[in-house]
Amino acid sequence: MLSLQQENKNHSQLISRFVLLAALAVAIIAVFSVSNGKAALTVPKISPKLMSEIGSSSETVPVLITTESHDYDAIVQAIEDAGGTVTQQYKYATGLAAELPKDAVFSISEMAGVQRVQMDEPRQLESGSTTADSIGGVLPLGSDLEAIDGAMRTGVAIPMDMADIQTVSADPMGVDAEPNLYNVPWAMGATDVWSTGNFGQDSLAVVIDTGIYADHFMLSGNVIGGEDMSTDVGTPYEGFDKATNHWHGTHVSGIIAGHGAVDFPEDSLLVQSVELYTGESLPSFAPGTKRLFLFGNAPATQLYGIKVFDHTGGSASNSLIIAAIERAIDLKLVDGLDVDLINMSLGGGTGYEGRDLESQAVDAATAADITVVVSAGNDGPASLMIGSPAGANTAVTVAAAATAVNSRVFWDQNFGILGVGSYLYTTDDDQVIYFSSRGPTSDGRMKPDTTGIGTFVLSSFITEAAPQSIAFASGTSMSSPSVAGVVSLLNTWGETVGASPYDYKEAVMDGSNPIPYYDKYDQGAGMVNAADAMDALQADKHYGSVQSPLPSRHSGGAQRPKGTYIPTGALMNGYTIDIKDLAPGHVQDYWFKLRPGAERITVDVTDVDLGVDPLLFNSFELHVSSAVRTTDCCYYVYSTNVWGDASFTIEELNTQASGDIFGVNLANFPMMPGYVRLVIENDWTTFDNISGKFTVKLERNRDNSKDEFHKGMLNNGEDSGFFEVGFGSEGVAIELSWLRDWTRYSSSDMDMIIAWYDTDGILHYEFGGATFSSPEKVVLKADNIDAVYVLVQGYETYDQKEPWKMKVNYLGD
Template sequence: PAPPLGESTVDEPKPVMIELNLQYRGGGLDGAVARVEELWQLVGATGHPVVVAEQYMAGELTHQQIQNITTADSAGGDWPKRAIFRIWPDFQVHRQIDASGATVKALPAQRSFAAYGAGIVWAVVDSGIDGSHPHFLADHTLDDPSVADLHRDFVSGSEDPAQALVDDDGHGTHVAGIVAGGLQRWKKDDPERRALAVEKRKNNGAVGGNDPILVPRSVDVELLNGIAPLAKLVSLKVLSEFGDLTARTARVMAALAYVRQVNAAAGKLPRIHGVNISLGYDFLADWFGCGQSPLCLEVNRLVLSGVVVVVAAGNSGYVTLNASQSDVTRFSAAITINDPGNAENAITVGSTHRDAPHTNGISFFSSRGPTGDGRPKPDLVAPGERIMSAAGGQHLKDIQRAQFPGYSAAAYIEDSGTSMAAPHVSGAIAAFLSVQREYVGKPDEVKRIFMSSATSLNRTRDFQGAGLVDLMRALQTP
């Protein structure tokens, strides 16, 4: 159909304001100005950008040219080598468990309270965990006697624990690396130990932008640790490359039932203290009352049995509207919490910026509350943007294919989503329980403490929940 009268399909130049990087290593502000002028010509923009108030450059770019100039600038390397800090009104372009752990105050909690997660076991319901990754070796995160026999693969139905320690996708390994494990004690006395950390840069030449440019960056091996590095993990593999939504949901429910069975068989002391679920699906209002789906009810049941369940809120907060109905086609939307995040007893986690949450607020993609039946959600927010964690499965294959010089088996990659935010909360609670063990088996009390001690980002309740998880304050909350 023809576009509405007066609407153009041409990508016309629009006024933009480029904020320069004040720390640009290529010659400070003068160098940044020269670099932007060079990039301006490279992307075929018309005219010349004008310096405004010393730190900005104004001109006109098409939407495609904005994307291209950002991509070209980021290809220059690490942050200090980029001339562009931000293009208004476009989103900020920059970079990271080595950075986000400080945001939830995991490091101060370790120094002050020895909150390392020792003695706590957390299950990760996901695509499996790569048991060969160095992140999980030094502290026996997956092969400690307390968990070695508990791993299960619900895709194949195998009871062989080794089958759950294979991750063809990489999502589960990335999530697990945020919760626990780390490199701090890996090859401690080897002066040659190193890790390869890879950032993702947008590739405008790829179909749908789904093949990002991978760029290595420097990283401190000592900081590549989970939020609760000494906690032990149980891999409950429920996702693979195949299977429809119904099959995947059934597997998740089977995994949750398995946790209940394991703890019931253990007697008075549970073997699994918490569960992370960084997966879900859009709330299906035509099928169930909100929070009453079989999966939500199984989550509630597990919590009532004494297990903390942390769930990602979902990445449905930024939606697309039918273009024939409105001139504005993409916007943030309320009532977008995914199942099982709608479960009343779950701790549902939204996403915020990894190291500047007060400034940048809630991630544009993070699902918003309230629930479809009017209950407040999410419960908390945690860092979920460009989080660096262990690379496995397809993530690792992408890195290997790039053939970076000095490639190491300890490979890390960044990823974004509430899937990355939820394990920050899981790790924080595991660390908390390792210190405040009287709260083991009391998930409602744990939820109350973490919500009451959260730091407000001064955003609305439907966006931030109770606020940003704060491990230090939680440890000091009665």
């Protein structure tokens, strides 16, 4: 899946939002002043990230402007008068994008009709650096298990060695394909639909991704066109269908509409593995070879590629992805192409899933009779991790599962040993893979909607040197197109009776089979079966149904996480979770509510019984999330393997671990009030059931003393005005909290700005209280303070009156 690149970034990059430089201070002074012990301030409706950029060395900043309507004339004129450039004016979502001079940001933010100005932040391949030899983008066969398992959620590709392999472009109508249980169409029931003569013909899918290599042997004749909207435009890499493009979009396209075959030497390991695990013999079309057919679920589907990520798989702005969705709509409504579906194997975090600009664009596409299929995300296994556009109301949101045959075949190839895969995937049941984002949405809607195969999918792959290649890849990037292919099959029949995107969504869900053990927030309705979905569609008694819209705002509490609730009182004394005989790939979910004043969380692991462990790979995986939802940015502990006694300590901006652990992924984040999710998993590659005890303890700072207390209520965009607070001989500590923190949906974002005079009369500003944290905390340590003023801003309260309170403690005597 494509997503915001968040892995391994430090706290200052993810959380600190006001890094005020001298240029920013000059700009702020132009907006407000503090004098005579009182302050007057009109706080601009500007995102903290953007405030940081205003103080950078660049002369302009890219912004995304959310507006109240499509009446952009005055805003566009003001941007141009200020020397800026409007880069996007959205037809369907209400907003526009621009490149603004730094000194114009404040004036634009204060215009009538402007709701919010934020940084137009780049989205990137989750794999980060994606050159052919980089870990995360591409790994070679033979990589160690820890490297592969750790990189799977980043969309890593693992290419086959193409030596001694012959590629064949097969008939897209599937007439020469002999069914084999190895690949996706046979595992998801598509071949039963093919037997009716339906191969997805007359369906057109737009793939918003890294482009599609139209000359790949698996895609011959499918690609009818495309365009490049990426930053490659104007460079030698411009073009949606070049072999120099990143592999991701071509791999995705092969899962939707591939129709190729590969002839292997009959004694090759892949042939032996496929025949071993399926119990079937592969066909032979030439002496000494066996043929493996590589088909997508809908091989006759036409494809149109919109390239938004550059040839390296690098950044694509949020505004560009919205523009690409709108371009797909215009292809249908303006250009006359009969676009039937969009696949987007991309996404990122959001504070308001279902109601942000990307979701607006998705819902507009659905209203234009285009079914939008999107990745659920690779931010699992904690619940409440559905981001955007996966949280869009009308999207078909797809989780990822591992299957026995696919997984075993891959492990054999990777380790070069026939049969080793059966030691690393011991059950015949499907598993919802650990990285697949779990629901529900923060406002309580069921997401994901359904599940597709997303682990070690063998599909089309390109490099400039070897464009006719194939590779294994994993992620919800792969599961989304597997379901998009099913939608294409449904559309081929459904167009004849006037079926709508919502009819297809209902049919896909009705045609899904629940995976044993996992709940609906892991898998939605279950693993899609194309034949069952077609039966459900054909049994529909009314075509043209429309999904009910979301209310314009949601003012209820946030959905609680799934799993077992641990009361705070139990945590204070140490709460022991006794895990017994947990099966491979299975998880147990726990959660507790972190309240203000929490000082330390500890997790101690003891009495681990790894069962039968022939490869010495058995282990637990531990995940501890912060209160932040919809993104994997803020796991304190992520996917850390535990094979014996171990200890984890989480404090403010300090996470540590010791003991019998490997694959350690720790991050330092604030102790934010909200729902902390604790997920204990038996690693999916473990051979046997395992047991162990996890003792969780919470320590709180019970010092509730304060020298001052303030409170109030603010609407979105309002501020309190500056008010004076006291201080001690060594400074002051100020803590701002509010009602709708991360325990609520929508979650409000309150900020505080501090202005203080020193004893020489010099004015200083402190923006450390404008972060994603809840509560906001600022400690101002100085022995030359003459006066301190604080302003509270309702930065983002989603039109709700937000109660706030502030505790002030004097430092020193």
